[in-house]
Amino acid sequence: MGMGYNHEAIYVAVYNLRRFMTDKFxxxxxxxxxxxxxxxxxxxxxxxxxxxxxxxxxxxxxxVSGGVLYSTVLNKLIPNFWQEAPVERHVTKRRYSILSxxxxxxxxxxxxRFNEPPYNNSFTVLRSKFDQWFAKKAxxxxxLILAETVVDDFIWxxxxxxxxxxxxxxxxxxxxxxxxxxxxNSLLAEKAGLKKKPTDHQMITAAKEVISLPKEVIExxxxxxxxxxxxxxFFGDAVKDMIGSGFIYTNKDSLSVGVGCPISVMKKSNxxxxxxxxxxxxxxxxxxxxxxxxxxxxxAKMIPEPGYKNLPQFVTNGLxxxxxxxxxxxxxxxxxxxNMAMASGVMAAETIIEAKEKGDFSEAGLAGxxxxxxxxxxxxxxxxxxxxxxxxxxxxxxxxxxxxAILKMVEGxxxxxxxxxxxxxxQAWDGFKDKVSVWRFLWDVYKMRRGIL
Numbered sequence: 274m275g276m277g278y279n280h281e282a283i284y285v286a287v288y289n290l291r292r293f294m295t296d297k298f299x300x301x302x303x304x305x306x307x308x309x310x311x312x313x314x315x316x317x318x319x320x321x322x323x324x325x326x327x328x329x330x331x332x333x334x335x336x337v338s339g340g341v342l343y344s345t346v347l348n349k350l351i352p353n354f355w356q357e358a359p360v361e362r363h364v365t366k367r368r369y370s371i372l373s374x375x376x377x378x379x380x381x382x383x384x385x386r387f388n389e390p391p392y393n394n395s396f397t398v399l400r401s402k403f404d405q406w407f408a409k410k411a412x413x414x415x416x417l418i419l420a421e422t423v424v425d426d427f428i429w430x431x432x433x434x435x436x437x438x439x440x441x442x443x444x445x446x447x448x449x450x451x452x453x454x455x456x457x458n459s460l461l462a463e464k465a466g467l468k469k470k471p472t473d474h475q476m477i478t479a480a481k482e483v484i485s486l487p488k489e490v491i492e493x494x495x496x497x498x499x500x501x502x503x504x505x506x507f508f509g510d511a512v513k514d515m516i517g518s519g520f521i522y523t524n525k526d527s528l529s530v531g532v533g534c535p536i537s538v539m540k541k542s543n544x545x546x547x548x549x550x551x552x553x554x555x556x557x558x559x560x561x562x563x564x565x566x567x568x569x570x571x572x573a574k575m576i577p578e579p580g581y582k583n584l585p586q587f588v589t590n591g592l593x594x595x596x597x598x599x600x601x602x603x604x605x606x607x608x609x610x611x612n613m614a615m616a617s618g619v620m621a622a623e624t625i626i627e628a629k630e631k632g633d634f635s636e637a638g639l640a641g642x643x644x645x646x647x648x649x650x651x652x653x654x655x656x657x658x659x660x661x662x663x664x665x666x667x668x669x670x671x672x673x674x675x676x677x678a679i680l681k682m683v684e685g686x687x688x689x690x691x692x693x694x695x696x697x698x699x700q701a702w703d704g705f706k707d708k709v710s711v712w713r714f715l716w717d718v719y720k721m722r723r724g725i726l
Contacts, residue, residue: 298322298448300625301437303424303461305332307611308596309454310407311618312625314350317414319626324446325411325418326439328455332418333404340522340529341504342403343612344394346619351410355392359402361524362502363392366495369606370558371676372510377558378680388501394612397502397522397529399483427451427465427592433635434465434591450625450634451592454618457575459598467594468585473537474666475583477517477576480546481531482554484566488526494562495523505562506606509680511553514673515542516666519553521562528566530554533576535662546573578604581659587646588639593621601651605658613651620645668717670709675717678708 300316302309305327316323329335341364347354355363365387370379387393408418419441428436428445436447453462457476462468486494495503502523511519517534532549539546553559579585579600587594595601596614603609624642628634646652665671685701692700705711 297436298324298446299629300324300450300452301326301446301448302452302454303437304454304456304596304598305329305408305418305420306404306454306456306596306614307407308598308601308614308618308621309452310404310411311346311350311615312452312454312595312622313416313418313618314407314411314414315619315622316625317411317416319622320415321626321629323416324448325408325416326422326424326437327408327418327420328423329420331405331420332408333401334420340397340520341608341611342396342398343609344391344396346612346615347407348391348394350615350619353390355390355396357406359406360396360398362397362497362500363387364395364397364504365393365501366497366503368503368505370505370507370511371680372507372556372558373677373680374510375557376680376684378683395504397504397524399524399527399529424455424461427461432590434589449591449629450639452618452621452625453592453594453598454596455598457577457597459594462585462594462598465589465592467587467589467592468598468600469583471577471579473540474535474662475577475579476536477533477578478536478539478546479531479533479574479576480550481529481570481572481574482550482568483524483527483570484530484563485527485569486566490565491523491526491528497523500525506608507553507559509672509676511556511559512549512672513542513544513552514676515539515544516662516669516672519559521559527569528563530563535578535666536575547571576610577602578662579659580663581655584655584659587643588636590636591634593624593639593642595621601655603654603658604661607654607658609654613654616649616651617646620649620651664720668720670713671717674709675714678705681705681708 299321300323302313302325305325309325313323313325366383368379368381370377412418423440424437425440426438427434434451438444439446455461463470505521507519512532512534515534515538519532522529532553554563577597577600584600587599595617601613601617621642624639627641628638682701682705685704686698
C-alpha cells in the first residue's frame with residue numbers, strides 16, 4: 274500500500290464523493306500522473322471544484338518510471354519543492370555510451386554548477402513515492418482524488434462531453450469539462466475520436482528494475498558526493514543493436530536499470546522486454562555497475578512517440594487531453610516527458626479557468642489550450658525533435674554498423690605494439706573505411722545532429 278493512501282482514506286474519499294453526487298463538478302480529471310495532478314493542483318488553488326479518478330491503488334502505483342524529473346514547471350507551482358518532495362538525487366553528471374559485444378566508448382559530462390539550487394531542474398525520482406507526494410499537495414489545495422476507480426467512457430450530450438462513467442457506486446459523474454490524463458495507452462481519447470490507435474512503431478516498450486545498493490556503495494562506485502546523481506544511457510549492443518537504449522539512473526540507495534525499444538523493433542527481433550533487460554544487465558560493461566545489488570522491483574511501461582505530424586487533436590467540446598495521452602514526450606537525448614506533462618496540465622487548467630469565466634466549454638471556448646501549447650517550449654521542442662524516432666528508424670546503421678566500426682577503429686588506435694603509431698593509426702582508419710562509407714557516415718551524423726541532438 275502506498276504512503277498516505279489506505280482503505281480509510283478511500284472510504285473518506287467515497288464519503289466526500291457522495292456529498293457531491295447531487296452537484297456537478299467544475300472539472301473531472303482522469304489519471305493522477307504528473308499532468309493530471311498539475312492540472313488538479315492549479316484548478317484547486319484557483320478555487321474550482323475538482324475530482325481526480327485514478328485507476329491504481331494509489332497515485333503512482335501503476336507508474337513504473339524511475340528516471341529524471343525535469344522540474345522547471347513544478348518549481349513554479351511549488352517553489353523549492355525539492356526541500357520537501359521525495360526526490361532521490363539531483364543530476365550533476367550525464368554519461369552516454371556505445372557498446373559492442375565486449376567494448377565500450379563513453380562520453381561523460383559533469384557540471385559542478387548543477388550542485389547549486391535549482392540543481393539544473395533535474396532530479397532522479399521513484400515515481401511511486403513522488404506521485405503520492407504531488408497528489409497530496411493537490412488534495413491539500415482542495416482537489417478530491419479517488420483511487421481504485423476505472424473510468425469506462427465519457428458521457429456525451431448534444432455532441433459535448435458532460436461527464437464520465439466511473440466503475441463505482443453512483444458511477445455517472447458530471448462536470449463542465451473533463452481532462453483526459455490517462456497515460457500512454459489512452460483508450461478513452463481514441464474512443465472520443467481525438468487520436469488514432471498508435472502503431473507499434475509509435476510506442477516504446479520499456480522494462481525496468483529497481484536494484485538496491487547501499488548509499489555509500491553507489492557514491493563510491495559512481496564517484497558521487499552527497500545527493501549528486503548520474504544519468505547513464507547506453508546504445509548499440511546494450512539493446513542487441515536495435516533502435517533503442519538501455520539506462521542506469523542513480524537513486525539514494527538503489528539504481529533504476531532498464532531498456533526501451535519500439536514495439537515494432539521488438540517484434541521484428543522476436544525479443545521480449547524482460548529478456549532484453551536480462552541481456553543488458555549481463556553485458557560485461559554493465560554488470561560491474563550492478564554487482565552486489567538486489568532486485569526490489571520489476572516492471573514494464575509504454576512510452577508514446579507518435580511524432581510531431583501525428584499528434585492528436587487536443588480539444589473537443591467539453592474535453593482536453595494532456596501529458597502522455599496527448600503524446601507530449603520529447604524523444605531526443607533529452608528524454609523529456611514529466612516537464613511537458615506538467616506544463617500541459619497547467620495550461621489545460623489555465624484554459625479551463627478562462628473558459629469558466631466566460632461560461633464557454635465548447636471546443637472554441639477551450640481553444641486557448643492549443644494556443645498555449647504552441648507558444649510554449651512543449652510544441653516548439655516537439656516541432657524540432659518530435660519526428661526523431663522516424664528519422665532514426667531510417668538509419669538503422671546508427672545502432673549496429675557504426676558503433677561496431679567506431680569501436681573497432683578506436684580499439685585499434687589505442688592498441689600498443691611494436692608497430693609505429695602512424696602505421697597503427699592508418700590501419701585503424703583503413704579498417705573503419707572498409708566497414709563504413711565515410712561520406713554516408715558524415716551525412717548521417719549531420720542528419721542526426723539536426724533531428725536528434
